[in-house]
Amino acid sequence: MGKKYRILGVPFDVLTMTEAVLKVMEMMKGDKQRIICTPNPEIVVEAQSDKELMGILNQADMVVMDGTGITWAYKKLTGEKAPRIAGYDLVQEVFSAMSKTDYTAYFFGGKPGVAKKAAINMRKKYPGLKIVGFHDGYFTSAEEMKLILELKRLSPDFLLVGLGAPKQEKWIYNNIRLTGAKIGIGVGGCFDVMSGEVKRAPETMQKMKLEWFYRLIKQPTRAGRMMRLPKFVSMVNKSKRK
Numbered sequence: 001m002g003k004k005y006r007i008l009g010v011p012f013d014v015l016t017m018t019e020a021v022l023k024v025m026e027m028m029k030g031d032k033q034r035i036i037c038t039p040n041p042e043i044v045v046e047a048q049s050d051k052e053l054m055g056i057l058n059q060a061d062m063v064v065m066d067g068t069g070i071t072w073a074y075k076k077l078t079g080e081k082a083p084r085i086a087g088y089d090l091v092q093e094v095f096s097a098m099s100k101t102d103y104t105a106y107f108f109g110g111k112p113g114v115a116k117k118a119a120i121n122m123r124k125k126y127p128g129l130k131i132v133g134f135h136d137g138y139f140t141s142a143e144e145m146k147l148i149l150e151l152k153r154l155s156p157d158f159l160l161v162g163l164g165a166p167k168q169e170k171w172i173y174n175n176i177r178l179t180g181a182k183i184g185i186g187v188g189g190c191f192d193v194m195s196g197e198v199k200r201a202p203e204t205m206q207k208m209k210l211e212w213f214y215r216l217i218k219q220p221t222r223a224g225r226m227m228r229l230p231k232f233v234s235m236v237n238k239s240k241r242k
């Protein structure tokens with residue numbers, strides 16, 4: 001379903017939200033384990049020098065165009081518009097579809113207590129959604145082993161991993177076989193938003209494509225990573241001239 005388009009070596013799926021949700025639900029039906037990535041421009045830049053990350057993005061079963069920077073690049077390179085699919089919105093739509101089924105979800109990541117709060121809120125928002133467990137994202141190797149055993153026992157259909165990128169992508173790639181999860185998806189700071197700890201930008205700002213600016217004011221520590229944005233723009237411009 002849909003086509004793939006490579007931006008600076010990363011193969012993105014060009015999909016509408018409806019197509020993306022259908023694709024995720026199809027993946028849940030199958031018996032293969034799948035990986036979904038939602039890279040923003042910062043991660044695409046990071047992948048240029050991180051071979052392991054670039055390899056994972058190229059082996060992922062679905063790579064979503066998260067962030068206005070990615071859809072801007074797509075338009076610049078192809079002249080066509082592509083729908084932006086924020087990872088957070090995709091997850092919400094998938095929860096809505098899952099709530100009418102027996103598929104299960106597991107929340108892994110975030111500061112202690114955050115995944116639990118996120119699970120409570122999502123159960124309320126999507127009655128019928130089966131969240132079978134949660135775990136924070138700060139762990140020793142003994143705790144990690146325990147978590148993997150728990151995941152193996154539960155074998156969730158939708159394993160959300162929010163450890164920040166690229167840690168979460170590497171964790172999923174290296175551990176999905178051991179967990180028995182059907183789909184592993186990197187969700188960044190989604191649990192912070194689901195739990196109510198961090199607010200998403202107001203809708204008007206999202207529509208004006210200013211969500212990144214809102215996050216920058218709210219979390220000024222992101223400034224360092226945002227310095228990769230101008231690099232992304234110049235790399236895309238350069239690849240267009242080639």
Ligand code: UDP
Nearest residue numbers: 109110111137138162163164165188189192
């Ligand atoms: N995090 C975590 N374990 C770590 C480092 C980070 O669980 O060792 C969590 C952190 O609490 C936050 C998320 O990972 O919830 C990273 O959020 P961010 O918005 O920075 O995600 P990104 O934009 O990098 O995908």
